[in-house]
Amino acid sequence: MSTQEFLLPDLGEGLTESEVVEWRVTPGDTVTLNQVIAEVETAKALVEIPSPYAGVVAVLHAEEGQIVEVGEPLVTFELETATGSPAAHDGPAPATEEPAASHELSAPSGTPTSSASSEPADEEESRPNLVGYGARAARRGRATRRPRKPVAVPGPAPSDGVAPRATATRRATPGVRAMAKRLGVDLTQVTGTGTDGRISRDDVETAAHGAPGAGPRRVEAAEHREPVRGVRKHTAAAMVASAAIPQATVHLTCDVTALTELLARLREHPRTAGTRLTVLALVARAVCALLPDHPALVTRWEESDEGPQLVRPAHVHLGIAVATDRGLVVPHVPHADELSLVGLARELGELVAVARAGRTRPERLTGGTLTLTNVGVFGVDAGTPLLNPGESAILGIGRLARRPWEHAGEIALRETLTLSLTFDHRVVDGEQGARFLADLGAVLTDPALVLLLGGSDRADGLGAVHGSAATGDSPGPEGRVA
Helix, strand or coil: CEEEEEECCCCCCCCCEEEEEEECCCCCCEECCCCEEEEEECCCCEEEEECCCCEEEEEECCCCCCEEECCCEEEEEEECCCCCCCCCCCCECCCCCCCCCCCECCCEECCCCCCCCCCHHHHHHCCCCECCCCCCCCCCCCCCCCCCCCCCCCCCCCCCCCCHHHHHHHCCCHHHHHHHHHHCCCHHHCCCCCHHHCCCHHHHHHHHHCCCCCCCCCCCCCCCCCCCCHHHHHHHHHHHHHHCCCEEEEEEEEECHHHHHHHHHHCCCHHHCCCCCCHHHHHHHHHHHHHHHCHHHHCEEECCCCCCEEECCCCCCEEECEEECCEEECCEECCHHHCCHHHHHHHHHHHHHHHHCCCCCHHHHCCCCEEEEEHHHHCCCCCCCCCCCCCCEEEEECCCEEEEEEECCEEEEEEEEEEEEEEECCCCCHHHHHHHHHHHHHHHHCHHHHHHCCCCCCCCCCCCCCCCCCCCCCCCCCEECC
């Protein structure tokens, strides 16, 4: 019987640490190759980690909620022999089946060897490298690890191979752990009265307020503090970077009554069966249709050794800001400009669902060209969105609201929508940003104008379409600047 440490692998996108969200195994469990052993949270998504070995779980080196850096031990396994493990075979290990939206680690290849081996080369080869998450750096000689600070653990080590706090928290449900944290109760000092020593809410209440009959113990209210990590930490860093960009915002309120009527008709069309069409999908499709005539909106500022450069991508990778329980994320729809309205609506629906489940793949969280943020779903008319670093424009979409509006020379109740466009003023001039927003407002006011977009107005193909989609420089009588 030999032991083998599994180190937290590089999960990609330059991430250096992860938080253990949930263990799927306990010490003493027998696991198979590719069996999911833990779920960890990076700064961008939740990731399920499969076992790189077949054997017995000996030690879990972290408890739920603990931050583990890349390269630090995560699990120690007990293997039958160095060559007898099912993981030891030629060629890559078979991959487990998973949903397309799930982001899991691929199985390692190679032969695990005992950590007690005296040969440096054998020790290096024994470390698994999970495919798709960064190649193992080439080293010569025995690998070194930075020294750790000793941790004093009172009393004898528990027999199950994990720290006392990890044992205590595993005996309490997440709700009980949250209650204990709120009341300031240390679960390692609580004796559980439930089945198999489970800690109940009554146990926590007793520990917080004293023994029965002794009267409640006063618990002084204290400030709530928690470390900034995960998506919140990533978002904060992105907003700090965004604040360094010179930005400007323009607003436009327009009459979208015709658009809402069109949406109602499209929802009844056979081609849209099973597809959730929304105002966001229609706005996204209109934006993609307009961008060929407004290339500055998808041109990014990029620093290089030769100096600043303006880089224009070949396609539109449309980002969507999604509010999740873990914080704000901005996944994108690749090649959104090539999709029909139905295709784009389906992609948006799947993108949002996957993001809220915390399963967005890291490659979908970088490389966007322009972002939409729908603040209208929160009942907000307008705002000033901040740029997603690496992009030159972000469009805020307010709520649909019935307002008194001038229509056909009279005042009538009409469906209105406020748009807010923030742009990088190094790349986009105020005139360019204003013209794009005016054109978008005109199309949303009269969706039939989308037929005029794209291509050339000259038969010889030498001309180009410029100016407003409404054939003028203003959004027309139904759209006006807020």
